[in-house]
Amino acid sequence: MNFGDAIIVGIKEIWAHKFRSLLTMLGIILGVSSLVAMSALVKGMENGLKEALIAIGGLEKVRVEDQDIPAYQAHMADQAVGSTVNDIYALQQNAPLIRMITPDMRLNRGYMTKGNKVFSPWVLTGTTPDAIEMNQHVVAYGRMFNQVDDDRASAVCVIGSAARDELFGSPEDVGKEIIPIGELVNINGQPFTIIGMFQRYESEQERKVREAEKDKPRDLTGPRRSRGWSGGGGSFVYRLKNSTVYIPLNTMWIRFRSASGANNIPDPRLSGLNMKVNGIEELEPALQQVRNVLMVTHKGIEDFSFRTQEDWAEQITAAIHNSRLSGGIIAAISLIVGGIGIMNIMLASITERIREIGIRKAIGATNWSVFIQIIVESTVIALIGGLAGLVTSVGFVQLLVVISPTDNTPVITVPALFLAFLFSGLVGVLAGLIPALKAARLDPIESLRYE
């Protein structure tokens, strides 16, 4: 019996019991579509997390932060200078593996006001114009401050879209995009001119949701409410990034720091340094260079630490690995259940067809060709089910999104489809194995007598 004949016989057998075959396939259909849906959800999550990782500056970004002085240097605590702008100049000269470096002088408890509206930015920081590249900002309107603004310590600021939303009204509330360039706002009571505004950062999914809701009339009844800072997954990162306000470093120093430290002593210390490494593969030597330089400028006191995005990247990898594994196991279980269904039906169908098998053997079917016929039959059921499952999975993913909306759009990938189809075939072969063995071992004489 050649393979083509076996497939034709298998399809005929399936067609002869349409309803039974459909029920049998259902298990595989569900298994395959849940496998595809799981992988689509995980892929969506992965994309969202990677987007968020890029949004905070990518893997090459390293932050130098203050750290408690180690115990063996505790007696030198009053000598510690902390991070200052001198570190920047020293690093720019002496750490060639660092591509870019920006200071970060923050104003704690900073608030912006416009009229009777108040906005507390997540980050209100004095920095250099390079910060825009460092933190992957995009100026949508106006301009970033430049070196001249910094040199003159101009009272200018560049704001994220959340500041505009709070102080001037968001496009959703007002119905049109307000561009507050040239407006005066107060930062901790001092007047600043808004010279630029960043674009609105959001994940793909948020953008889609917003665009979908754009045309709907807004429900304007009742007081507005703030939803708080917390939020799930990637969108948190975007909300923080939207609530950034940049002013020039010198402006920060002169207006807020030169007389506002403890006991009104000027406080020249930076909140941190942001650095970009040439390439992620040079991270280790680059950090060593930075350490060497900083040990000099910090008088040998190790009061600094590095924060890289490696941890986050590792967490992302681990989270994706875990959800892929658990999702895969769940989907595999449903595929196995589908396989058991096929096996069950095949066993029943063989008992029904003992006489047929006897006839086939009497006229020359070898055990092997009986075996192949049953295997092919169960594999064809599984493959048809698998194919149907692939089609269903698209709808299944849509359904999942409707039932439980996530921050991330599920993405169905071609390898996932291939893999699921392959698995359905594998399940078919395995499920057919025992029934096929049973059929092949039937004694022709006994089978011919079977009623």
Add this chain to the structure above:
Amino acid sequence: MALVEIRNVCKFYHLGGEEIRALDGITLDIEAGEFLSIIGPSGSGKSTLMHILGCLDTPTQGSYQLDGVLIHEASTRQLAAIRNQKIGFVFQFFNLLPKLNVLQNVELPMIYSNVGGRDRRERAMAALKLVDLENRSKHRPSQLSGGQQQRVAIARALVNQPKIVFADEPTGNLDSNTGAAILDLFRRLSTEGRTIALVTHDPSIASITPRRIEIRDGKVSNEVDPRLAGLSPKFGHLTAGQGIPPAAGEA
């Protein structure tokens, strides 16, 4: 050398510690072109003998040579190929596959001998023509009468040009008129040179074949062989008024 040579064939079964001798030392030759019947009451061992002759079963003892192949030493795989190529079966209950149409039923043995496509169809149609059923090729077995179903089964048995056809009570499930027609068909096929063995319990059916082998208690109890009387093994056909093709090995 005869087509079938069995020497001292025994088949024993063990049933609850008791040994049952279904066949007890049968020695038998069948020449190509012979038309014979194996006759015996139920339980005599004739079915067991047919199963062994038909390569569905292997003897416990003794040797069996079919067309030069030592059957008692063959593997199950070889036995299947021999059943497919050298043996045709006709059963009492027709044993057609109900899901296939007449043509597909006749094509079935060729599926297992890898005869493909057009050749397969043409040979199946030729076999159906032999039993005058070529106009029923698209019917299901259930749409045919018993006699027609048996003729389809005969076409299926003949389609691979077997060396020998075994018919196990071929008229047992038919009324006497249709049964007679089927026996006529066998007789006609025999005159065309085919080797046919009828297995039956009914002496009146056995009487149409020139050679008759009676089995009783697993042994050959009586044998009527025209050759022993110095006659042609085709003797039976003289009475039917048909020509005598020389039997193989005799001329």
